[in-house]
């Protein structure tokens with residue numbers, strides 16, 4: 001019996017990655033100060049990532065400005081256009097630290113499969129000369145979707161990353177889809193007060209979570225119902241009073257990472273489980289509203305938003321409302337509506353379009369004011385991207401001749 005305990009305990013000790021916890025009292029560190037660094041080998045199935053990759057343990061703050069720490073992964077571009085930095089917020093959307101991409105880049109599994117998808121876009125960005133920073137923006141407590149915690153993590157990770165890479169006059173952009181878009185917007189709205197020294201230029205966001213209650217109502221009983229468990233647990237991780245309030249309606253449900261949670265709670269009805277009124281609970285609804293993007297300050301930088309018209313996870317109507325809100329408040333914004341189906345496909349087409357737009361934003365070529373355009377798919381956002389061109393090397397001569405043949 002004793003020997004079994006010994007084996008179990010020593011195996012566990014072996015598997016715990018010590019990098020994730022500071023080994024000393026770091027609480028007097030400044031925000032963005034680096035606690036630890038290491039170089040990692042990225043395991044990537046889809047593309048080759050040859051650039052040197054590092055991880056930093058960074059001092060940050062939770063929503064209440066109490067010290068915490070986050071892990072940030074730094075990909076150094078081999079092309080090195082020097083001052084270009086991109087912070088990529090991935091769509092982790094889970095309430096457990098084992099779901100973070102810092103882990104997923106080293107140990108790919110079903111729990112973090114979307115990080116492999118992210119690496120495809122990261123490789124394109126590296127090739128185009130961006131240094132890419134991927135913060136575990138949910139922090140060491142896996143807070144989701146929690147705006148201020150995410151913003152602090154993104155901004156402090158940028159401070160640490162820029163310092164680590166030793167970049168002179170960096171110009172920074174943000175990119176993210178769904179929960180990652182949410183984190184990117186929160187970072188852009190807090191940056192002028194929280195990290196005014198950062199030169200933030202633009203943010204490209206899509207499939208965004210703008211109103212948490214609407215998302216919960218929308219995914220309930222559907223294929224993404226498991227997201228509700230992740231949202232409730234993720235908010236409970238940051239707000240003990242939220243966790244407490246929820247116990248009045250039902251038990252805390254078992255947490256899974258994004259793909260497993262979708263499978264496990266497929267088509268679950270949480271209004272049946274927690275009752276019809278749980279979202280109206282004063283504690284629950286106040287915390288949810290406080291973390292929504294509506295009614296908050298607006299970004300001071302150029303914004304690209306993309307969203308599929310038929311989005312079964314994040315309702316189009318809410319994205320449109322946010323676009324209108326930002327327009328009315330004078331944000332320089334371009335909205336790319338995609339008529340193709342669905343939330344997951346849009347991640348691919350919209351992120352691709354974002355790479356084109358981000359390139360433009362750094363060449364100061366983005367349009368002024370509010371711009372809105374509908375496309376059959378955002379894959380056709382603008383095919384002439386130097387980024388895609390370098391990667392795919394299409395034979396333009398050949399394509400042009402084919403096109404001529406058809407129109408003639």
Ligand SMILES: *[C@@H]1O[C@H](CO)[C@@H](O)[C@H](O)[C@H]1NC(C)=O
Nearest residue numbers: 023024025026027028029067
């Ligand atoms: C760490 O140091 C701070 C003061 O700098 C102190 O308030 C706190 O209690 C210390 N934490 C631990 C775990 O020792």
Ligand SMILES: *[C@@H]1O[C@H](CO)[C@@H](O)[C@H](O)[C@H]1NC(C)=O
Nearest residue numbers: 024025026027028029030033
């Ligand atoms: C934090 O406090 C410790 C002593 O408690 C000190 O040795 C260390 O230099 C301080 N670090 C910073 C960044 O101020």
Ligand SMILES: *[C@@H]1O[C@H](CO)[C@@H](O)[C@H](O)[C@H]1NC(C)=O
Nearest residue numbers: 066067068069097140141142
């Ligand atoms: C996160 O960091 C805070 C501050 O050091 C600590 O109190 C808390 O226990 C940590 N949470 C986890 C899950 O490690």
Ligand SMILES: *[C@@H]1O[C@H](CO)[C@@H](O)[C@H](O)[C@H]1NC(C)=O
Nearest residue numbers: 169171201361362363364365
């Ligand atoms: C874009 O504008 C910024 C700020 O005015 C400037 O620093 C930068 O060099 C410009 N970039 C290009 C490619 O013109």
Ligand SMILES: *[C@@H]1O[C@H](CO)[C@@H](O)[C@H](O)[C@H]1NC(C)=O
Nearest residue numbers: 363383384385386389396397
């Ligand atoms: C693509 O864009 C570049 C720079 O914006 C331009 O120089 C080039 O002529 C364009 N190529 C095509 C095939 O339109």
Ligand SMILES: *[C@@H]1O[C@H](CO)[C@@H](O)[C@H](O)[C@H]1NC(C)=O
Nearest residue numbers: 394395396397398399401402
């Ligand atoms: C591109 O296509 C044209 C016409 O089919 C062909 O003549 C040319 O050799 C091709 N170029 C390359 C680089 O493959």
